[in-house]
Amino acid sequence: MGEAQKGLLSVIEKLKGSTEQEVRIVLLGLDNAGKTTLLKSLASEDVSTITPTQGFNIKSVASNGMKLNVWDIGGQRKIRPFWKKYLENTDLLIYVIDSADKKRFEETGLELSELIDEENLKGVPVLIFANKQDLATSSPASEVAEGLNLHTYRDREWQIQACSAVSGEGVQDGMNWICNNIVNKKK
Ligand code: G3D
Numbered sequence: 001m002g003e004a005q006k007g008l009l010s011v012i013e014k015l016k017g018s019t020e021q022e023v024r025i026v027l028l029g030l031d032n033a034g035k036t037t038l039l040k041s042l043a044s045e046d047v048s049t050i051t052p053t054q055g056f057n058i059k060s061v062a063s064n065g066m067k068l069n070v071w072d073i074g075g076q077r078k079i080r081p082f083w084k085k086y087l088e089n090t091d092l093l094i095y096v097i098d099s100a101d102k103k104r105f106e107e108t109g110l111e112l113s114e115l116i117d118e119e120n121l122k123g124v125p126v127l128i129f130a131n132k133q134d135l136a137t138s139s140p141a142s143e144v145a146e147g148l149n150l151h152t153y154r155d156r157e158w159q160i161q162a163c164s165a166v167s168g169e170g171v172q173d174g175m176n177w178i179c180n181n182i183v184n185k186k187k
Pocket residue numbers: 029030031032033034035036037038072131132133134135163164165166167
C-alpha cells in the first residue's frame with residue numbers, strides 16, 4: 001500500500017514520531033462543504049458515527065494518538081452549547097468551504113468567526129480548505145479569504161489552502177502545513 005492510500009492521518013502519525021501526546025483535530029464547515037469527502041481521503045481508518053442525544057451527528061476517527069472529530073455546523077446555534085465537549089483540548093481546527101458557493105460565503109464566514117471565539121478554540125490554529133477548486137465556478141482561495149475577512153484574524157496562526165477533496169489536489173499541502181505548525185511544535 002502506498003503512503004497516499006494509507007491515509008493522511010497515518011502520515012501525520014509517522015511524522016509525529018516519538019511524541020506521546022495526542023493530537024486532536026476538529027474538522028468543521030457548513031453542510032455540503034466537502035467534509036465527509038475530505039475525511040475519507042484523510043483517514044483510512046474506520047470512521048464511527050456518534051449521535052449525541054442533542055441530535056447532531058459526529059463522525060470520529062481515532063487511531064494511535066490521533067483523534068479527529070467532524071460535524072456540520074450552521075443552523076445549529078441552539079445546540080452549540082452541546083458541542084463544547086467535542087471542542088475540548090483541540091490542537092487544530094480544519095474549516096472547509098465550498099468555494100463554488102459564493103452565496104454562502106457570508107454565512108460560513110460568520111459561523112467561522114463565532115466558532116473561533118469559542119473558549120475551547122481560543123488561539124487554536126486554523127487551516128481553511130478552499131475546497132472544490134476543480135469546479136470552473138469556484139472562487140480562488142484569495143477571494144474566499146477576502147469574503148471571510150481572514151485578514152482580521154490576528155490572534156492565532158491560520159492558513160488558507162486551495163484544494164479539491166475529490167481529486168485530492170492541495171490536500172497534501174494542507175497536511176504539510178499541519179505537520180509544520182502543529183505536530184512539530186508539540187514535540
Ligand atoms: P459535507 O460532509 O461537508 O456535507 P460532502 O460535504 O463531503 O458530503 O460533499 C457534498 C457534495 O460536494 C458531494 O456531492 C461531494 O461529492 C461534493 N464535493 C465534495 N468535495 C468536492 C470537490 O472538491 N469538488 C467537487 N466538484 N465536488 C466536491 P453530492 O453530489 O454527492 O452531494
